[in-house]
Amino acid sequence: xxxxxxxxxxxxxxxxxxxxxxxxxxxxxxxxxxxxxxxxxxxxxxxxxxxxxxxxxxxxxxxxxxxxxxxxxxxxxxxxxxxxxxxxxxxxxxxxxxxxxxxxxxxxxxxxxxxxxxxxxxxxxxxxxxxxxxxxx
Amino acid sequence: xxxxxxxxxxxxxxxxxxxxxxxxxxxxxxxxxxxxxxxxxxxxxxxxxxxxxxxxxxxxxxxxxxxxxxxxxxxxxxxxxxxxxxxxxxxxxxxxxxxxxxxxxxxxxxxxxxxxxxxxxxxxxxxxxxxxxxxxxxxxxxxxxxxxxxxxxxxxxxxxxxxxxxxxxxxxxxxxxxxxxxxxxxxxxxxxxxxxxxxxxxxxxxxxxxxxxxxxxxxxxxxxxxxxxxxxxxxxxxxxxxxxxxxxxxxxxxxxxxxxxxxxxxxxxxxxxxxxxxxxxxxxxxxxxxxxxxxxxxxxxxxxxxxxxxxxxxxxxxxxxxxxxxxxxxxxxxxxxxxxxxxxxxxxxxxxxxxxxxxxxxxxxxxxxxxxxxxxxxxxxxxxxxxxxxxxxxxxxxxxxxxxxxxxxxxxxxxxxxxxxxxxxxxxxxxxxxxxxxxxxxxxxxxxxxxxxxxxxxxxxxxxxxxxxxxxxxxxxxxxxxxxxxxxxxxxxxxxxxxxxxxxxxxxxxxxxxxxxxxxxxxxxxxxxxxxxxxxxxxxxxxxxxxxxxxxxxxxxxxxxxxxxxxxxxxxxxxxxxxxxxxxxxxxxxxxxxxxxxxxxxxxxxxxxxxxxxxxxxxxxxxxxxxxxxxxxxxxxxxxxxxxxxxxxxxxxxxxxxxxxxxxxx
Numbered sequence: 001x002x003x004x005x006x007x008x009x010x011x012x013x014x015x016x017x018x019x020x021x022x023x024x025x026x027x028x029x030x031x032x033x034x035x036x037x038x039x040x041x042x043x044x045x046x047x048x049x050x051x052x053x054x055x056x057x058x059x060x061x062x063x064x065x066x067x068x069x070x071x072x073x074x075x076x077x078x079x080x081x082x083x084x085x086x087x088x089x090x091x092x093x094x095x096x097x098x099x100x101x102x103x104x105x106x107x108x109x110x111x112x113x114x115x116x117x118x119x120x121x122x123x124x125x126x127x128x129x130x131x132x133x134x135x136x137x
Numbered sequence: 138x139x140x141x142x143x144x145x146x147x148x149x150x151x152x153x154x155x156x157x158x159x160x161x162x163x164x165x166x167x168x169x170x171x172x173x174x175x176x177x178x179x180x181x182x183x184x185x186x187x188x189x190x191x192x193x194x195x196x197x198x199x200x201x202x203x204x205x206x207x208x209x210x211x212x213x214x215x216x217x218x219x220x221x222x223x224x225x226x227x228x229x230x231x232x233x234x235x236x237x238x239x240x241x242x243x244x245x246x247x248x249x250x251x252x253x254x255x256x257x258x259x260x261x262x263x264x265x266x267x268x269x270x271x272x273x274x275x276x277x278x279x280x281x282x283x284x285x286x287x288x289x290x291x292x293x294x295x296x297x298x299x300x301x302x303x304x305x306x307x308x309x310x311x312x313x314x315x316x317x318x319x320x321x322x323x324x325x326x327x328x329x330x331x332x333x334x335x336x337x338x339x340x341x342x343x344x345x346x347x348x349x350x351x352x353x354x355x356x357x358x359x360x361x362x363x364x365x366x367x368x369x370x371x372x373x374x375x376x377x378x379x380x381x382x383x384x385x386x387x388x389x390x391x392x393x394x395x396x397x398x399x400x401x402x403x404x405x406x407x408x409x410x411x412x413x414x415x416x417x418x419x420x421x422x423x424x425x426x427x428x429x430x431x432x433x434x435x436x437x438x439x440x441x442x443x444x445x446x447x448x449x450x451x452x453x454x455x456x457x458x459x460x461x462x463x464x465x466x467x468x469x470x471x472x473x474x475x476x477x478x479x480x481x482x483x484x485x486x487x488x489x490x491x492x493x494x495x496x497x498x499x500x501x502x503x504x505x506x507x508x509x510x511x512x513x514x515x516x517x518x519x520x521x522x523x524x525x526x527x528x529x530x531x532x533x534x535x536x537x538x539x540x541x542x543x544x545x546x547x548x549x550x551x552x553x554x555x556x557x558x559x560x561x562x563x564x565x566x567x568x569x570x571x572x573x574x575x576x577x578x579x580x581x582x583x584x585x586x587x588x589x590x591x592x593x594x595x596x597x598x599x600x601x602x603x604x605x606x607x608x609x610x611x612x613x614x615x616x617x618x619x620x621x622x623x624x625x626x627x628x629x630x631x632x633x634x635x636x637x638x639x640x641x642x643x644x645x646x647x648x649x650x651x652x653x654x655x656x657x658x659x660x661x662x663x664x665x666x667x668x669x670x671x672x673x674x675x676x677x678x679x680x681x682x683x684x685x686x687x688x689x690x691x692x693x694x695x696x697x698x699x700x701x702x703x704x705x706x707x708x709x710x711x712x713x714x715x716x717x718x719x720x721x722x723x724x725x726x727x728x729x730x731x732x733x734x735x736x737x738x739x740x741x742x743x744x745x746x747x748x749x750x751x752x753x754x755x756x757x758x759x760x761x762x763x764x765x766x767x768x769x770x771x772x773x774x775x776x777x778x779x780x781x782x783x784x785x786x787x788x789x790x791x792x793x794x795x796x797x798x799x800x801x802x803x
Contacts, residue, residue: 023237
């Protein structure tokens with residue numbers, strides 16, 4: 001088997017993780033290259049997690065949270081957004097293609113959106129090829 | 138070294154159909170610190186759980202990973218199994234290889250198997266670093282506050298009081314009863330609203346476990362589930378309620394008049410007034426905006442009128458026989474501690490002035506609630522139907538549905554009760570005045586509900602004309618005073634015009650004015666349309682995002698009386714289940730500050746959405762401290778702490794990094 005993309009998804013328990021569960025129960029199929037790490041809230045995502053995943057060779061990192069205004073913890077997703085924007089700028093400076101890191105609001109009922117986002121991301125990564133950090137190594 | 142047991146569930150064919158179980162087991166055995174890897178057809182069944190329990194009891198394992206369905210449904214089940222076997226329940230992780238793997242990748246067996254391995258590796262990496270955690274318990278006040286004294290609040294309060302809990306029922310108006318008290322009859326049984334409501338109001342008034350606090354509003358809320366501290370402002374009544382007997386004498390002598398809110402302004406009341414004859418508590422209040430004494434006092438500083446207190450001695454008219462008038466009355470504040478809160482503040486009806494196309498300035502165009510008062514025996518005409526403009530009995534009446542509801546311009550939702558109360562109105566009129574002509578205009582007729590369709594059919598049989606055909610385009614005032622309706626009739630496939638004497642608009646049910654503010658006090662959020670939102674429509678229909686705060690009745694969305702009562706009873710049961718045990722469980726998943734590492738920057742304090750973090754003096758320096766009972770468990774603080782001084786138990790930084798490591802390695 002040749003190179004297969006590896007996508008790390010960090011998803012909040014209440015929305016995006018639930019959407020992924022629902023996608024399964026509705027039997028929406030998407031590439032098996034994305035793996036979810038469950039966190040209570042997208043506000044729990046440390047910028048370090050994303051950096052660590054990329055350094056370790058993940059081809060893409062997706063952060064999934066609740067839609068603005070819908071955060072189970074009132075406002076964690078807004079904080080996730082702020083951090084994400086800053087980190088994205090830094091990573092771009094370092095030559096990581098911006099498509100490799102992504103933040104999406106996917107509500108618990110948006111199973112279709114979850115499947116679509118993963119499918120799209122997988123296709124994009126296949127186009128971009130492996131993570132440049134990994135290639136360098 | 139940890140001793141990790143990995144248990145792979147077939148879930149019948151659900152996992153096994155896509156994932157090569159043997160391959161996964163062989164892989165799991167190669168993972169560091171995994172000592173056992175087993176599979177079973179249904180891990181959640183008793184024999185499945187026993188596999189785990191026995192291995193724990195025999196001392197073979199001290200950490201558990203179950204690779205099966207989703208932790209969102211099954212984590213509690215397996216955690217309990219660990220507990221029963223004597224192991225701390227937080228030494229447990231789940232690998233979601235069904236919902237997020239086999240089901241989604243059913244046609245890619247190879248991919249599904251590889252993904253299952255990585256998900257298990259990730260769970261193993263996390264559980265390896267798990268720490269034993271204890272759920273915390275805090276004492277809970279065995280009392281509940283119900284806010285809103287309409288039919289929903291009344292039932293919630295009564296059920297709770299019957300369970301032996303102390304209940305504080307807070308109502309904004311001087312009397313409880315809410316919107317239902319304004320209704321004439323109720324569909325589909327045609328019970329007189331007052332006849333079924335007032336006995337319940339009286340019950341509330343006399344119940345030893347209910348403290349009724351009317352003419353009062355929430356001023357401030359502190360605390361959290363089990364220990365809410367709610368400050369209530371009791372508005373000045375200017376009548377000593379201890380003395381007032383509710384005789385109503387003051388209302389016969391007061392010279393100042395104001396629109397009567399209870400009759401929606403269709404007639405006047407006096408400035409000192411009892412809200413309505415069946416009020417509970419039946420006590421008078423003075424409306425200072427309209428009282429001559431207060432008006433002149435504000436303008437000139439002089440006392441112009443004290444008739445309610447002193448009477449008119451020259452005419453031999455006595456003042457308040459109970460000597461209850463108290464012009465110097467002030468707002469009172471009281472703070473009560475309660476364990477849970479039920480919000481039941483109801484709705485308001487949309488006003489007609491929004492609908493210029495329906496001639497809202499005509500006194501003969503009424504909202505349905507105004508019409509309800511007009512035909513009510515306790516209304517301004519004592520139930521006799523008379524046109525507001527000329528006092529004559531109308532020969533024809535038109536009803537228009539969906540005014541402001543199902544309308545992109547105003548509200549997209551259906552107000553749910555309008556179709557049925559239009560039939561109710563038609564029935565009341567037809568039974569009283571068989572010769573009256575009734576025209577009911579609908580977009581379409583919605584009668585989903587027990588006995589509703591039968592009610593509709595029987596109303597039609599009485600001769601009410603039902604016209605379906607989308608939105609009524611206009612109501613015009615004719616020179617002869619008639620109102621002309623212009624609409625479309627689907628059955629005739631043509632436009633229709635009807636001249637009538639009176640028009641009733643079924644205007645939308647809207648959230649009450651202060652719904653959002655009230656929600657904010659208690660941390661309950663509003664939905665798009667401004668109604669308070671339940672956490673989950675199906676599973677938690679009366680719970681809000683704030684633990685210990687429940688909702689019922691129309692504050693949650695438009696609904697009829699039976700539904701409001703059912704919800705009220707559900708909210709009462711949920712609130713009781715929260716406070717009855719006397720203690721509240723707080724999950725161990727929460728943040729904790731390691732004081733020695735804290736650099737006192739305070740970043741976390743402002744970030745915390747629950748205001749759960751404070752800077753507190755510790756050995757002479759201010760250090761952050763998380764109040765465990767307030768911590769909502771989001772982890773935002775831990776992610777932001779520049780000193781890495783905050784541990785987020787259950788999802789520690791080390792654990793998540795280890796998961797990332799595992800996912801990228803295998």
